[in-house]
Amino acid sequence: MADVIIPPDVYLTLVGMPSGTYGLSYDVSTPATEDDLPRGWNSRRAETYRQIALYLERGHFMRLQKSDWIRENTDAFTTYYTMLMLRTIPPSGKLQSTVRGLKMHKIESHYYDISQDIRLGGRYATTLEGPTPSALVPANVPSVEPPDDFLLPRYTRRSDAASNAANWKV
Numbered sequence: 001m002a003d004v005i006i007p008p009d010v011y012l013t014l015v016g017m018p019s020g021t022y023g024l025s026y027d028v029s030t031p032a033t034e035d036d037l038p039r040g041w042n043s044r045r046a047e048t049y050r051q052i053a054l055y056l057e058r059g060h061f062m063r064l065q066k067s068d069w070i071r072e073n074t075d076a077f078t079t080y081y082t083m084l085m086l087r088t089i090p091p092s093g094k095l096q097s098t099v100r101g102l103k104m105h106k107i108e109s110h111y112y113d114i115s116q117d118i119r120l121g122g123r124y125a126t127t128l129e130g131p132t133p134s135a136l137v138p139a140n141v142p143s144v145e146p147p148d149d150f151l152l153p154r155y156t157r158r159s160d161a162a163s164n165a166a167n168w169k170v
Helices: 008-015 030-034 043-060 076-087 094-098
Strands: 019-028 062-065 068-074 099-107
Touching: 008 043, 008 076, 019 030, 019 043, 019 076, 030 043, 030 094, 043 062, 043 076, 043 094, 076 094, 076 099, 094 099
Parallel strands: none
Antiparallel strands: 019 068, 019 099, 062 068
16 A cells, blocks of 8 residues: 555644544445445445454554544644544555544543433433333333233334333333
């Protein structure tokens, strides 16, 4: 693979940015990864994510969520260069032909991370708002089994397990 030449205007912008905590996030196209040729790579997307994760972990990034990573005590140039180097994950050319988005961002504060608050059982989700799969209901959320004649929630596919009231809480 050829060396990367970063344009001067991008370089000057990056070196002018403050050090601190930087994040990067990515979105890889599932159809382009999993569809059979010629429309896709006919591979499992999990392997692409694993290759990205291995590269980012080696670069001292920590995973926040599936495709959101951060690195503390770093600079914008290092983060940008790490994103560019993701092109090297195997097989050659796969990321470039499947990536839908790849972004870096400066994180000033983790204060507004409301992940725990918005999850079921958190500050903003203390009760069920409709039928919910029983295994997804934390013990601190009051719930009961629905009646046997309950209606499946919208967009839930019918299956024996989905039709069994014992698998739901209301």
